[in-house]
Amino acid sequence: MLNRKLVKDHFWIIAIASLGIYLRTHGAIENFLYSHDQDLLGWFVRDVVENRHLRLIGQETSQQGVFVGPLFYYLMIPFYLLFGMDPLGGLFGVIIIAAFTIFSLYFVVSKIFAKKSGLVISFLYSTSLYSILNDREVVPTQPTVLWSVWFFYSVWLVLKKKKNGFYIAAFLLGIAWNINLSLILFLPVFLLSWFLSKKKLEITTLTRSVILFIAVFLPFLFFEARHGFNMTKAVLFKTSSSEVIVQGSGGDFERVITLLSKNVANILGTLDLNLNHLYWLAFLLSILFYLFIKNIVGRKIFILLLVWVTIPVIFFSVNPIILSEYYLNGTTFIWFLLIALFIGNHKKIGFLFLIIFTVINIFRYINLPRNKSGYLYRKNLVGYIKKDSIVWGYPCIAISYITKPGYDFGYRYFYYLESLHVNKPISGSPVYTIVYPLRGDIDVDKTFGIIGLIYPDYSKYTKEGVLKSCSGEDSNLTDPMFGFTQ
Template identity: 25%
Template sequence: MVKKFSIILVILTLLFSSLIRTIEVSNNNFAFTSDQARDMLDIRHMVVSKIPKIVGPTTSINGVFLGPFWYYFNLPAFIIGHGNPATLVYWNIFCYQLTGFLIWLYFKKKNQTLAVVTSILFLLMPTGFSVTRYVWNANPMPMFTALFLLLVFDIIYKPSKIKKISLGIISGLFLQVEAAFAIIFLPFSLILLSKQKHKLNNIKHFLFGFLPTLIPQVIFELRHNFIMTKTFFNEFTGSSDMLGNNLSLITKITDRFLNFKNQLSGTLYLGTNLVLLLFVLAILFFIYQSKTNLKNTNKQANQLFLISFYFLITSALFYLIFPNKLKHWYLFGLSTPFVFIFASLFAQISKLKNKLPAILLIVLFSISLVNLIQQHTQIIKNEVFVKSTNPSNFANRLENIDIIYNSESYLIE
């Protein structure tokens, strides 16, 4: 009975969130700026010329390019949609929804409560809705981070050579999509693998998967006298001010705290202060639990909490080394470990004899759901059913394009 109810709940959430996401981008109601146009042109060049790309989009640092995986990730949608930008938007929505389903699929045999809550919170978090409203290389990081953390969980749960190689592969591929965030996957993975038995073999297997993903950019570097390496090194060491002036330690700590808090607020529709309070209580609860050895604890929830918490710590330490102010899109992926911590909290609290904490969490999640419905009802009412005045809106762009192309389709000759 519980399993059937869990399946129904996840399916309803999938349908509900899919409906909202689809309606909000319907009738070409999504952003199409120079970034999206650049990506479309590069992907089109691959399709028409049949020449593969060895570098991807440019970054905020002139002279530094991402890897090409972002282009190959969107290539199937581009071909299926005959170059229509809307197809890429729906493709990214599909992948996000699929990730939410995979979260449930992975945990369901380990713990039903953890599976359902983690999947639902991931599918319904504010950041998740925001990043699926348009296509940009920073936007898939919440779902890529989820896949990364699930594989980390599985390696701890049941380690194997192929899983460690796979961890290296996805760490390298995701690094090509948003290097400013996915770079954290590398030290986090190496620290994790060094803590397990046969640490040298673990690291060797990881690097066996990771290093080949760097080949396209190595080729580019060899052709261009290591321009990216030099530029990136100068920026990271503070020799360049392309991303702004170097911050003092106090300013840097303040900047990181505000950015982390901003990403935390994107996990539930409860307001920044309440979500921050809930996060602090979650940390305190797990500390208390570890000190008192509470009975009937959920091992899977504990493990997911620890993985997510240590990932946040690794991220915080890494960004303290980075000398410049953070761009908010660097941290889109942090919403995932925050959500996983809240899911772990609920799964753990649901095992307690005292059901009051679980009831309170259900009330909070219910309030978040009501706020979600109200907010997205307004978005649909004001931005979908009413013509957008935003010049970067693709529907508005089409009006200009139709004048030039005389309403021809996007068919690739």
């Protein structure tokens, strides 16, 4: 009886979340993007499970010497074990996180604004192709929106003079480096909300918040203490240097706005329209001011939202950090919130906007091209190499790659799963050559999507020669992996 009443009272959010989960699971395996990041995750899980090595850090980020925290990797371990150490466990894990994100959006926005707006934002997020694709990515930055919505909730609680806001913020800021270091940038938003609340901070609340922050931040502190605070030095050097590290890095206002506008266009589903992305950013910013003028959001919330979206622009415009779109994903929740509040407070035009948004995104979803170099194709390729090596009686093999630099990553965990002893081509072991992508000027013996395989020249290998080449260590297990530190 209670369960029936629970379902009845929450029918719409359950239906919306079910739709969101379906859109994320349907075709997820076929389009599972698998590359170096996913290989690193598998290597982390293997190191913890097989070697019993408790790790304090995850992989190295695009900033040399700066590592992401280990929380996401540890969260994925149960799912890997559930799937027999197959990377599909990670895909299942991030879909669970996505489901929790949808429910969190509903809860927080309903609590702060209105239930209607909560339903709208959860629906927008559930059906947005941008969100669907992001939620399928098995990477540490995937929970960014989940982090953002709960951080916004902590900001609102503090604004309402609720001490729980300090505890939630302390926890979230403590784990931020596990997800995306750029999330630390939103600390001023929290401090501003405290200032606007005009609440005197109690010593007890401050003490508990600091203790909680330190407790969840301990892996970082331990790692830094053991390594001479090299990561802290690397971060400070990158943010204080006036040198532009590479073409396309930060320190350029125009580039930051371009990437932010591209993210907004992606959220709206208008990325492919022949219109400057900047217009879509201006459109959503105008909605923010409109909501304030119409008193849909109050003055304090308006200020906090404006500061929230401004901070990353200012920071990355003056700092020469290698900048990617995901560094700006901390604003994603805000864009969805603005759209939801507008729709939720305008019945006719809001409903029309919702229909257009849904049609565009579902159309793009249905016509999404299949990823022909991802999980399935790489797994099948390595599985085929394993079977072929058994047929020819090879106890070990070598792998060479015909591809661009960096595109030879994303295979080593599959070699491990297949128990393949993989040497370098110079070892004298039979060489299987992977070609990616397929090229017209190179003949291959077998294809897996857009990945080609060239067989070894079987006639040149003798049993004795192969056995001799296999006498050394397994290079796949002993060679260093880029971005992975022991």
